[in-house]
Structures are given as C-alpha cells and as structure tokens.
Amino acid sequence: MTTPQWAWAFEAADGxxxxxxxxxxxxxxxxxxxxxxQGWREMAETGIASAVLLAEGKVAAPAVRLSSDV
Structure with missing residues (x-):
C-alpha cells in the first residue's frame, strides 16, 4: 500500500x-x-497568484488565490 501524496502546483496571474x-x-x-x-504571503510576493492542490497528481480542489491581482 502506498502513502497518499498531496502537493501544490503554482500559477501566475495569467494561469x-x-x-x-x-x-x-x-x-x-x-x-x-x-x-x-503558513507561507502564502511570501509566495504571493514572489509572483505566485494561485495554488492548486493535487492528490496523486490530480486536481483535488479549486485553485486558492494568493493575490488580489488574479
């Protein structure tokens, strides 16, 4: 049995x-x-506009906006 893997994919304002x-x-x-x-503010400052949660490499939830510029 493998352990589930959750990760984030990051997008710029243009997607x-x-x-x-x-x-x-x-x-x-x-x-x-x-x-x-805990880290979204720092990510937004680097130009990341949104984050998408992935479960086993597949989208698990809608994108989370990190910046009001999206």
Whole structure:
C-alpha cells in the first residue's frame, strides 16, 4: 500500500505554471493546507497568484488565490 501524496502546483496571474517553484509532498491534505496557510504571503510576493492542490497528481480542489491581482 502506498502513502497518499498531496502537493501544490503554482500559477501566475495569467494561469501559466510558475517554473522552478516546487511544493513539498505531504502524506495528508491537512498538512498540505496548513503549509500553504503558513507561507502564502511570501509566495504571493514572489509572483505566485494561485495554488492548486493535487492528490496523486490530480486536481483535488479549486485553485486558492494568493493575490488580489488574479
């Protein structure tokens, strides 16, 4: 049995992926969401406009806006 993997994909304001930005991989959704909650301001300052939660590489929830510029 494999452990579930949760990670974030990051997008710029125009919806394109933000290159070079990698999320840690988490074993549960709570930890993934907590990590984003703790660091979203810093991510927004680097140009990340939204984050999409992935479960096993598939979209698990709608994008979370990190910036009002989206």
């Amino acid at each position: 394109t992926p933000v290159e070079g930005t990698v999320s840690p991989v988490f074993t549960n959704r709570f930890d993934a969401e907590q990590w984003l909650g």
